[in-house]
Amino acid sequence: YGADDPVANPKAVVVVGTARFTVLTARLIRMEWTSDGAFEDAASGTFTNRNLPVPQFTSGSSNGVFTLTTSALSVTYNYVSGSPEFTPDNLRVQLLGQDGLTGSWAPNTTNTGNLLGTLRTLDGVDGAIKLNCTQL
Numbered sequence: 001y002g003a004d005d006p007v008a009n010p011k012a013v014v015v016v017g018t019a020r021f022t023v024l025t026a027r028l029i030r031m032e033w034t035s036d037g038a039f040e041d042a043a044s045g046t047f048t049n050r051n052l053p054v055p056q057f058t059s060g061s062s063n064g065v066f067t068l069t070t071s072a073l074s075v076t077y078n079y080v081s082g083s084p085e086f087t088p089d090n091l092r093v094q095l096l097g098q099d100g101l102t103g104s105w106a107p108n109t110t111n112t113g114n115l116l117g118t119l120r121t122l123d124g125v126d127g128a129i130k131l132n133c134t135q136l
Helices: none
Strands: 013-016 019-025 028-033 058-064 065-069 072-079 092-096 102-105
Touching: 013 065, 019 065, 019 072, 028 072
Parallel strands: none
Antiparallel strands: 013 019, 019 028, 058 065, 065 072, 072 092, 092 102
């Protein structure tokens, strides 16, 4: 597991039609949708190595609804809801209360706690500085 390998362990991957879910950690699921079934396996800046030990998870489908559950979250994807692309109407991630974390996420959800990346530089700053993290 030590070398960089952008291709995940096959046991961590679940394909549902034109969607692919990769369980990277109990709290991090890589979710992809493609119209042609060709998924991207190139490394990203966040994960250069996806060939990791597989976290415990369960998954299954019933009546057009796919569910994937880890110890920390549950993903629900309604793949027959009209559009197979991920939308707020067909994809939801629910935190399961581990470590006191609760809440849910769906595509296009506004993240009011997003820090919008890094500042270019803090050269010349001496002491506290007010950051406006609500504007790009």
